[in-house]
Amino acid sequence: MSNIPENLKYTKTHEWIQVQDDYTGICGITDHAQEMLTDIVFVELPEVGIEVKAGEQVAVVESVKAVSDMYAPVSGRIVEVNKTLEDSPDLLNSDPYGKGWVFKIDIKNKHELDELMDAASYADHVASGD
Amino acid sequence: MTAQKTFLYDDHIKLGGKMVEFAGWELPVMYSSIIDEHMAVRQAAGLFDVSHMGEVVVKGRGARAALQKLIPSDMGRLEKGKSMYTCFLNEQGGIIDDLFMFMLSDNEYYLVVNADTTEKDVEWLTLNCRTNVSIQDVSAATAKIDLQGPQSYNILKKIIKDDRLEGLKRFHFFTGAYKGQPVLISQTGYTGEFGYELFCINNIASRLWNDLLEAGKEYGIKPVGLGARDTLRLEACYSLYGHELSDTITPIEGGIGFVVSAQSEYIAKDIVENQKTHGAGRQIICLEMLDKAIPRSEYRVLHKGEDIGYITSGGFSPLFKKGIAMALVKSGVVSVGDEVAIVIRDKTSPAKVVQRPFYKYAGKK
Numbered sequence: 001m002s003n004i005p006e007n008l009k010y011t012k013t014h015e016w017i018q019v020q021d022d023y024t025g026i027c028g029i030t031d032h033a034q035e036m037l038t039d040i041v042f043v044e045l046p047e048v049g050i051e052v053k054a055g056e057q058v059a060v061v062e063s064v065k066a067v068s069d070m071y072a073p074v075s076g077r078i079v080e081v082n083k084t085l086e087d088s089p090d091l092l093n094s095d096p097y098g099k100g101w102v103f104k105i106d107i108k109n110k111h112e113l114d115e116l117m118d119a120a121s122y123a124d125h126v127a128s129g130d
Numbered sequence: 131m132t133a134q135k136t137f138l139y140d141d142h143i144k145l146g147g148k149m150v151e152f153a154g155w156e157l158p159v160m161y162s163s164i165i166d167e168h169m170a171v172r173q174a175a176g177l178f179d180v181s182h183m184g185e186v187v188v189k190g191r192g193a194r195a196a197l198q199k200l201i202p203s204d205m206g207r208l209e210k211g212k213s214m215y216t217c218f219l220n221e222q223g224g225i226i227d228d229l230f231m232f233m234l235s236d237n238e239y240y241l242v243v244n245a246d247t248t249e250k251d252v253e254w255l256t257l258n259c260r261t262n263v264s265i266q267d268v269s270a271a272t273a274k275i276d277l278q279g280p281q282s283y284n285i286l287k288k289i290i291k292d293d294r295l296e297g298l299k300r301f302h303f304f305t306g307a308y309k310g311q312p313v314l315i316s317q318t319g320y321t322g323e324f325g326y327e328l329f330c331i332n333n334i335a336s337r338l339w340n341d342l343l344e345a346g347k348e349y350g351i352k353p354v355g356l357g358a359r360d361t362l363r364l365e366a367c368y369s370l371y372g373h374e375l376s377d378t379i380t381p382i383e384g385g386i387g388f389v390v391s392a393q394s395e396y397i398a399k400d401i402v403e404n405q406k407t408h409g410a411g412r413q414i415i416c417l418e419m420l421d422k423a424i425p426r427s428e429y430r431v432l433h434k435g436e437d438i439g440y441i442t443s444g445g446f447s448p449l450f451k452k453g454i455a456m457a458l459v460k461s462g463v464v465s466v467g468d469e470v471a472i473v474i475r476d477k478t479s480p481a482k483v484v485q486r487p488f489y490k491y492a493g494k495k
Contacts (some may be wrong), residue, residue, distance in 0.1 A: 039165045041446040064164040065357045
């Protein structure tokens, strides 16, 4: 069973967001996602400053075998990206909720957070095999 | 149609294999990590279930002559107990399939073909082998287990006690025994490492597989999935049907011109010989990425802004830790040392044309 921290919100497409204060969120991919991908060898980060909509593709994560899109959990402006991943994409495998964070976002509409899953619902989602 | 299961399916599940569908079969793409499995084969040993591959026995007084017509290679290179890599060509010189041909006797040949193309191959053989030849597709009854890597000999000799094993040369084989059943043991492979391909009947496959894993424990053997099989063959620049080779790609274009013999008489010889002398319109080149991007199949290749072709196989090389690729491009535009650009999503990444292969066959250590 993969690790699903209680304090995060989750998407069906296996991203997490941690709300730092009322308007900034830090985002990454879940432990389950990194387990499915295995051996992550490349991350294409979004440009700082761009505006994205919830569900829009923002980054690309590549494992040895496959190319996967990463989507924005909520709408907003990208304010920071984790440049360390360019040289150490394997941080997504070893520490997906910590050093493997992907970007920070200025949350445009707080109500969008209510649409996301909590840890228990995400655990059910993973167990259902989606 | 549901995917078929090999006789090692339960063993893959027990080993934690992540199963995927490939060529109509359920096979493990990896067990733990493609990179770890890849490196196990380069440094120690790896065990592969490739039972999905097709095996066809062609025999009879007319077998040799009939087969010679179908392949651009010289049947004279074969002798009893020896195999060779070759391909079937259509009338346009396109590759119907690439295959290994094992000579069992003057009148009997064992053909190892791709899973997806087995039916097409049997049809082609049937159409072209009319007199004094029998064609038997034995794929369904046959398991194929590959043992690859520098420790392969030390592992196999614990299981197969046979004097012929020690001196077995590359591209040679013999029929040994395991649990009283015949096993065709060939010193060949698809990884760039020293190793063996083992063919046996299904009902002993699981025991052979588990015995090899047990015997290989002290040498660091790992079961290896299709993911690492692909990265290993890519580093060694071995062609994959449907990628470097296809019905519309000739052996000269596809980078396997070395199988072509001027002495042989075969279907589409005029086209192939003409390309050999005057060059083909396209060629396979090898590329190494100059940034961290990963080249993948079908990405376009640009040279000074001009589209010159596409990547046939590409990926991350676990050994060299960078993106590598083979590409089918317009002939005569680029040579080793030149820089090209690979179109990846909406950007381009620089790559350098390098010498083939990326990884040279390592031989017995």
